[in-house]
Amino acid sequence: MASVAAPAEKKARRAPREHRRPSFWTIFWLIMAALYFLIPLYSTLQFSLETGQHSYGFKWYGQTFADPMFRTSFLFSLRLAVETVIIGLVLMVPTVYWVHLRLPQLRPLMDVVSILPFVVPPVALVVGLSGVFNVLPWMLSNSQILAFIYVILALPFTYRSLDAGMRAINVKTLTEAAQSVGAPGWKTLLFVILPNIRTAMLSGAFLTLAIVMGEYTISSLLLFNTFAVYMYYIGNTEAQPAAALAIISFTLTWGAMMGLFLLSRRRGRGSSPGVTAVSR
């Protein structure tokens, strides 16, 4: 069905169409989308900048940044995000590599396992985990446990981007080439495979960062004071600093996604594997 010539053909066909003007409905729907995306952001921004009846300024941002609880919770979430990325990569990179190299018949199983976190909503996962923690209460004594749980939340994205990254390179040939010059397995992985899937690893990391920095369900129900929990607490007490926090949070997500986007562009025609992780 899908011939090799398809992309070139598509391009050739599209070219003359560029000259026609976009239709009314095209413009209409794009404007509707822009309005829907931007109005809440604009409202939040205006709300966060209002310092009086008709005066605007960065007062609420200043107050937020000066709050020691902001710093503590933000750094806590950031640390969790970094830990989640590291645990996730240490766990997943060798696994995905091994599956590609030796156990391709296991790919369907990996696909299913990696989609499971979508089947179990975070709030249901907490229910199940509390059942486990009732038996092993010491696990809850350290906040590190959150990072281990977040690895599961990020698993679909980490797996998809690593899988796509390994599919794009020829894992078998690279490994055989490395072995033919006498490299042991771990050296092959570290110095041959890793540099080649750097982009996939980074895009998985950016998505994980975005997820962890905003995660509320699990941390609040397990009683840890992450950034999102702090945000909710502020929202309950003061509205305008809360709006400032929402803007800060949005900027953060935006930064992570821009990183992802730039990565996918640098890679050429590769569509960013992470953003569309759900669709594939």
Add this chain to the structure above:
Amino acid sequence: MPEDRDTVSSVSLETVSPLEARAPALPDEPSGRSRRPRMSRRGVLTWAGVVPFLAYAAFFLLIPVVVLVFKTFTTANGGFTLENVRALASGQYRASFIASIQVSIISAIGGGLFGLFVAYAAVRGRGPRFIQPLLTTFCGVASNFAGIPLAFAFIATLGANGVVTVLLADVGLHIYSHGFTIFSLAGLSLTYIYFQLPLMILVIAPSLEGLRVEWREAAENLGATQSQYWWRIGLPVLLPSLAGAMVLLFGNAFSAYATPYALSGGGINLVPIQIGQVLSGDVVITNPRLGDSLAFGMICIVGVTVLAYALLQRRAARWLR
């Protein structure tokens, strides 16, 4: 069986001289009878490579689910019971499932149709070239911009003192005196669409790109009108991906916890909120296993949607590469 004999004999051969048997195995293909057990030993090693991952997933994902399913169907004494599941069908729990399904359906269809039109406009709309990458990036941001900050953004927009609420009041439309609140079904759906719409665009855009220009031209050459083309060709080809995408949106909305919680301060009756209240001990309940059965009900519904999505995607792949 010959296979068994082969194994047995070669095993005995190995036990006689293990070193000899092992020595030539490393570099190249082992030959002859000793091949089978060595392969299987290497096979065991090969499979061992995925054990850490599977163990991790089992501990943090599978065992918790098994535990909660087990607790759903047993009493505190360990006997089998259906009481916990039956409790879901009555009173506030039944109401929470109905409300959750309602808001999920509305936001899935609303966000789905909106997303379809926007994606089509971006993919096939002959707009400027920068539209598509811009939209993709923005969708990535917006679909991840959920939870607490999203709730704040919508409170700032459509809350009682929200910017849009005040703006509408200035032109004479007082939405709050017409029964609108940000945590009503309408307000909730409107907020959910903020993460539903971008997800829809990301999911459906590849399918729209798969609609071949040739099909449309062929239809036009045969004298088909615009609506005939859509009714007979476009829609049937798109239908599985469209349905699949909306099913995915349904599950996405159904799982949401942080957004409705922050919008209403936990005062809205949805399944995730109910679970949260059981977990945090906010409500006095007679049956502590209700949290497990609520979570079980949730997993069942979301599981069915993910399965339906996977099947529909496979069906869609028939026409769209």
